[in-house]
Amino acid sequence: MRLPEARGELSAAVIERLGSGPAAGFACLPKVTDVDPLADEDLQLTLAVCYELHYSGFDDVEDRWEWHPGLLALRADIERMFELALRELTGPQPSVGSAEIPAALTALTAEQGGPSLARYIQSHATIDQFREFVIHRSLYQLKEADPHTFAIPRLTGRAKAALIEIQIDEYGSGQLARMHAELFRTTMSCLGLDTAYGAYLDRLPAVTLAGTNMLSMFALHRRLRAALTGQLAAFEMSSSLPNSRYGNGLRRLGGDNRATQFYDEHVEADAVHEQIAAYDMCGSLVAEHPELAADVLFGAAASEALGGMASTHLLDSWAAGRSSLRPALGSADPQPQADLLAGVAA
Amino acid sequence: MTHEPTHVRPSATVTPYEDGPLLLRGDFEIVTPDGEHIEAGRPTVALCRCGRSRIKPFCDGTHKLIDFRAPAGRQLPHPDPADDAEQRTAD
Numbered sequence: 001m002r003l004p005e006a007r008g009e010l011s012a013a014v015i016e017r018l019g020s021g022p023a024a025g026f027a028c029l030p031k032v033t034d035v036d037p038l039a040d041e042d043l044q045l046t047l048a049v050c051y052e053l054h055y056s057g058f059d060d061v062e063d064r065w066e067w068h069p070g071l072l073a074l075r076a077d078i079e080r081m082f083e084l085a086l087r088e089l090t091g092p093q094p095s096v097g098s099a100e101i102p103a104a105l106t107a108l109t110a111e112q113g114g115p116s117l118a119r120y121i122q123s124h125a126t127i128d129q130f131r132e133f134v135i136h137r138s139l140y141q142l143k144e145a146d147p148h149t150f151a152i153p154r155l156t157g158r159a160k161a162a163l164i165e166i167q168i169d170e171y172g173s174g175q176l177a178r179m180h181a182e183l184f185r186t187t188m189s190c191l192g193l194d195t196a197y198g199a200y201l202d203r204l205p206a207v208t209l210a211g212t213n214m215l216s217m218f219a220l221h222r223r224l225r226a227a228l229t230g231q232l233a234a235f236e237m238s239s240s241l242p243n244s245r246y247g248n249g250l251r252r253l254g255g256d257n258r259a260t261q262f263y264d265e266h267v268e269a270d271a272v273h274e275q276i277a278a279y280d281m282c283g284s285l286v287a288e289h290p291e292l293a294a295d296v297l298f299g300a301a302a303s304e305a306l307g308g309m310a311s312t313h314l315l316d317s318w319a320a321g322r323s324s325l326r327p328a329l330g331s332a333d334p335q336p337q338a339d340l341l342a343g344v345a346a
Numbered sequence: 347m348t349h350e351p352t353h354v355r356p357s358a359t360v361t362p363y364e365d366g367p368l369l370l371r372g373d374f375e376i377v378t379p380d381g382e383h384i385e386a387g388r389p390t391v392a393l394c395r396c397g398r399s400r401i402k403p404f405c406d407g408t409h410k411l412i413d414f415r416a417p418a419g420r421q422l423p424h425p426d427p428a429d430d431a432e433q434r435t436a437d
Contacts (some may be wrong), residue, residue: 102364110410169388240407244400265387271405272392275363 001198003058004049005329008042014049014074022064032074037081038089038309044206044213047082048139050075051216055143056197079217083224086214086302093297098287101296102278105230108300109237117311118242120318121249130253131191132324133246133314135200140212141184141262142197145170147219148232154225155281157288162280163229166236166273180269183262187250190259203325207313211306218299226292229285230299233277238304239270360393364418367392367405376403 003019006012009030037043052058053066065071096104121133145167155163172178185195194200218228247263257264286293317324358372370376370391376384384403392405396414399406 106410165390169390173389240405241411244406267406268392268401268404269388271367271407272369272388272390274407275366275369275392276390279363 001052001056001058001196001201003061004045004201006042007045008040010042011046011049014046014071018049018058018061018065022062022068032077032081037078037085038210038306039206041206043078043081044209047075047078047213047217048201048209050078051213051220052198054216054220055146079221082210082213082217086305087298089305090298090301093294093301095290095293096286096297097293098283098290101283101286101293104297105233105237105278105282105300108297108304109234111238111241112308115312115315116242117314118245120315122245122252123249125249125253125318127191127253129314129318130250131193134188134191134193135203135325136208136310136314138184138188138193138200139198139204139208140215142181142188142195144179144181144184147215148228150219151225151228154222155229155285158284159229159281159288162276162284163232165276166232166281169269169273180262180265183265187259187262190255200325202329205313205324205326207306207310211310214302214306224295224299226285226289226295227299227302229277229282230296230301231303232299233274233282233296234300234303236270236273236277238307240267240274243267243270362395362416362418365415366395366409368395369393 003015004011006015010032013030032043035043049058050071053061053063053071057063057066094104117133121130125133148163148170149167152160152163152167168174170180172180172182176182188195215228215231218224218231243263243266247260247267250260250263282296286296314324356372358370358374361369361371363369370386370393371389374386376386376391378384394402394405394409395416396409396412398408398412398414400408
C-alpha cells in the first residue's frame with residue numbers, strides 16, 4: 001500500500017523519513033504533544049503507519065524500518081499516551097476469578113439500550129452509507145484475525161488450544177476462498193469498492209484508526225496478551241446478532257448471497273467463537289494466571305468503548321447529513337455526500 | 347481379560363456451555379431424519395439449545411436476548427416451580 005497523506009506535523013515528519021533509508025535520524029522529530037490520543041488525527045495516523053510496518057509494509061519503504069530504534073521509541077511514546085487514555089476511558093477492572101470471567105465478559109458486552117448502528121443499518125441505511133460502513137471496517141477486516149495470531153506463541157495449554165480453534169475457522173481451515181478476510185473482499189467487490197488492502201486509509205478518521213491501533217498495540221506487546229484475549233472475546237460476543245442485522249440490511253439493499261456471505265458466515269461462526277473465547281480461552285488463561293484477570297476485562301471494555309465511539313461517529317455523521325469518512329484527497333472542502341460516495345464507488 | 351484405556355477420546359464430543367449452545371467437535375456429520383446432509387461449514391459448530399435461533403440447527407446468539415438459562419453440566423431432575431404452584435392451588 002502507498003504511504004498515506006500526513007495529517008499534522010508528527011505524521012508528516014514520520015512519512016517523510018520513511019521515504020528515505022532507515023539510516024535517517026529521528027533526533028529532530030516533533031515532540032508528541034499533549035492531545036486527546038483517542039481523537040487526534042495526527043497521532044492515530046502516525047501510530048497506524050508505525051504498526052503497518054509489522055503487517056504488509058508500504059510501497060517504496062524499506063522493510064528494515066520495522067525495527068528502527070528511533071521509530072520504535074517514538075511509537076512507545078505514543079503507545080504510553082494511548083494505553084493510558086484507554087485505561088482512563090474504561091476505568092479500573094475487578095480482578096475476578098477464572099470461573100467468573102465468562103459472566104464478567106457477558107456483562108461488559110451486553111447490548112445497550114442506546115442507538116444501535118446494527119439496527120440502523122438493518123432498517124434504514126442507504127447503499128452509500130453501507131459502503132461507508134464497509135470502508136471503515138476494511139482496514140481490519142482485510143487482515144481479519146492477523147493481530148490475534150501474534151498471541152499464539154504467548155499463550156500456553158488450553159488457552160492456546162482455544163485461540164487456535166478460533167483462528168482455524170477465521171482462516172477458513174486453510175482454504176483461501178473461505179478465509180474471512182477473503183469473504184470481506186468479496187463483499188467489498190460486490191459493493192463496487194477498491195479491495196486493495198489499505199486503499200481507503202486516507203479516508204479513515206482517527207476514531208476508526210484507534211480501533212485497529214488498539215488491536216495492534218495489544219497484539220505486539222506480550223505484556224498486553226491478556227487484553228488481546230479479552231478484546232477478541234468481546235468482539236466475538238458482540239458479533240452474531242449485529243452481523244445478522246448487517247446481513248439483513250445488505251439484503252434489503254439488494255445484496256445477493258455472495259455479497260452477504262461475510263455477514264451470514266459471522267452469525268454462525270461467532271456463535272461458536274464466543275463460547276470458546278470466553279470459557280476456553282479467557283477462562284483458562286485466568287485459571288493459569290489469576291493476575292491477568294483485570295487485563296482480560298480491560299481489553300474487553302476497551303474494545304466495547306472504542307467500538308461504541310466509532311458507531312456513534314457513523315450515526316451522528318449520517319444524522320447530520322454528512323459523510324462519516326474524511327474527504328477524498330484533492331478536495332480542499334468536504335463535498336456533498338452524494339458526490340463523495342460516487343467517487344468512492346467508482 | 348482386556349483393559350480399557352482410560353483416556354480414549356470419543357470421535358466426537360458435545361459440550362453444553364452455560365446459558366448457551368451445545369458445541370459439537372470432532373468427527374461428526376449432521377443429517378436430517380431422512381439422512382440428508384446438513385453442511386456444518388466448520389470443524390466446530392454451535393447447536394441451538396434455546397429453541398429460538400433463526401438458523402437452526404445452529405446457534406445465532408439469540409439465547410442472549412431471551413435470558414436463556416441452562417447449566418454447563420447435567421441438570422438433575424427437579425420439581426418445576428409451575429407444577430408446585432398448581433399443586434398448592436389444588437390443595
